């Protein structure tokens with residue numbers, strides 16, 4: 001099932017990404033409207049993380065086109081223009097599996113830094129906004145703590161606050177709960193549910209089938225670099241079109 005929208009905020013067409021001979025992303029098109037929550041599911045190595053990294057041009061596609069808001073790029077193997085990449089990145093915030101925090105900076109300093117560097121905000125403004133976002137993810141009490149003094153779940157919430165403080169139009173989550181204990185993972189999923197309820201546009205690569213099923217509006221199933229199926233979660237989980245989707249779901253859900 002396609003869900004192309006005339007009012008898509010993100011429009012990716014025919015994206016291809018090779019690593020050597022391997023086509024990690026093999027002709028993927030995706031459109032996302034404002035406020036939509038998309039889950040990317042599929043076996044390990046299917047290309048979920050790579051697709052996320054193409055959407056903010058952390059990896060450069062070999063071919064295809066990408067538009068995020070008013071920032072558009074065509075990829076054809078020639079060097080990309082840095083200003084175009086930054087225009088796309090200004091719209092996007094990314095949350096990583098491994099947190100990627102600076103160990104020598106406190107939580108509030110971690111959240112403030114990119115705002116000052118990338119958006120040119122003053123130290124005071126960046127700090128005020130950092131505190132507001134830390135509060136939003138339930139971490140106001142840890143503002144002056146260093147990452148080593150925080151649990152994994154708290155570190156991931158700092159990472160989420162850091163991305164939110166950039167006022168992104170699109171949030172990308174790369175398996176944000178995968179290194180965490182189940183109950184701590186649940187804490188992160190609760191934050192993400194709130195963001196979804198607030199209308200945040202999100203794409204999440206996940207092994208959390210519950211999240212895909214209950215929070216996302218659309219689920220994309222990736223296998224070998226391709227999106228083989230996309231649809232409302234109820235359809236994908238309860239009446240998958242593809243045999244390959246059925247096999248994947250029965251392996252992960254044990255049914």
Ligand SMILES: Nc1ncnc2c1ncn2[C@@H]1O[C@H](COP(=O)(O)OP(=O)(O)OP(=O)(O)O)[C@@H](O)[C@H]1O
Pocket residue numbers: 019022024042043044045046047048049050051205
């Ligand atoms: N920088 C890279 N250099 C070479 N190969 C890469 C690179 N990044 C990803 N790949 C390969 O591309 C394919 C897709 O990887 P990717 O990490 O996107 O999959 P994934 O679906 O996110 O997997 P997982 O669920 O295990 O995180 C894999 O075969 C991987 O080995």
